[in-house]
Amino acid sequence: MKFLRLSTYERDDAAERRQKAGLRQRVIQAYDNPIIRWYCALRFHIINIDFLDTLEQHLAPEARVLDIGCGFGLFSLYYALNGPSRAITGFDLSRSRILAAQRVASRLNLTNAHFFCQDAERYEFDQDYDAVVTLDLLHHVTPEAADRLLRQAYQALTPGGVLLIKDVNTRPLHKLWFTYALDKLMMLRSHVHYRSASLWRRAICEAGFSQAVAYPLNDYLPYPHVLIVARK
Numbered sequence: 001m002k003f004l005r006l007s008t009y010e011r012d013d014a015a016e017r018r019q020k021a022g023l024r025q026r027v028i029q030a031y032d033n034p035i036i037r038w039y040c041a042l043r044f045h046i047i048n049i050d051f052l053d054t055l056e057q058h059l060a061p062e063a064r065v066l067d068i069g070c071g072f073g074l075f076s077l078y079y080a081l082n083g084p085s086r087a088i089t090g091f092d093l094s095r096s097r098i099l100a101a102q103r104v105a106s107r108l109n110l111t112n113a114h115f116f117c118q119d120a121e122r123y124e125f126d127q128d129y130d131a132v133v134t135l136d137l138l139h140h141v142t143p144e145a146a147d148r149l150l151r152q153a154y155q156a157l158t159p160g161g162v163l164l165i166k167d168v169n170t171r172p173l174h175k176l177w178f179t180y181a182l183d184k185l186m187m188l189r190s191h192v193h194y195r196s197a198s199l200w201r202r203a204i205c206e207a208g209f210s211q212a213v214a215y216p217l218n219d220y221l222p223y224p225h226v227l228i229v230a231r232k
């Protein structure tokens with residue numbers, strides 16, 4: 001079972017595997033609320049460790065990264081910890097999640113991870129980034145707001161910069177229903193706007209990107225998740 005939790009990239013490098021597992025533990029343990037600690041441990045567990053490494057390969061060691069809808073900042077904090085020269089900025093609608101992320105950044109003495117509270121539907125990019133990341137957020141905003149974020153991300157990215165989206169595909173249907181039920185469980189009043197991976201790719205190209213590549217993600221749980229990588 002433990003073997004399944006190892007990244008494909010890490011299986012032949014025990015030292016790096018231990019180091020990264022240690023970083024994940026440091027992030028988890030730095031949350032003071034035991035329920036958040038439990039949630040973050042679960043999220044790291046469910047996300048599939050391969051995915052963390054896949055995403056990180058697109059984040060250069062000195063990249064300026066924006067994480068839209070960062071939640072508790074779990075992934076931003078991990079990438080900031082594993083890349084001290086990166087500058088990571090994350091925002092989320094939830095004030096309590098942002099406060100938790102800020103507390104962890106300060107507890108871990110991370111000067112390269114900053115968090116603020118902001119509604120993605122009203123966000124105006126005000127600086128350039130080398131990477132814009134948005135994990136499981138876009139289906140929570142209206143299609144108009146999502147398209148606007150894509151256009152603005154394109155404008156804000158430096159040449160060669162990368163847009164990384166993890167979101168929900170609409171097939172297979174039973175996985176979509178599972179995700180819908182969980183989304184409603186987590187945020188009862190939140191509306192969800194799912195799009196197929198091909199519609200996301202089309203919207204990304206319409207925002208200006210010349211190419212968007214979608215990779216299906218296999219989770220333990222039956223999520224129809226997809227990673228979309230687009231370069232400016």
Ligand SMILES: C[S@@+](CC[C@H](N)C(=O)[O-])C[C@H]1O[C@@H](n2cnc3c(N)ncnc32)[C@H](O)[C@@H]1O
Binds near residue numbers: 070091
């Ligand atoms: C499924 S969670 C993902 C959190 C984080 N990206 C992660 O992968 O752990 C979705 C997040 O989107 C945030 N969210 C929902 N609507 C938002 C909005 N309009 N603007 C900013 N964040 C929003 C929620 O507060 C929540 O933290």
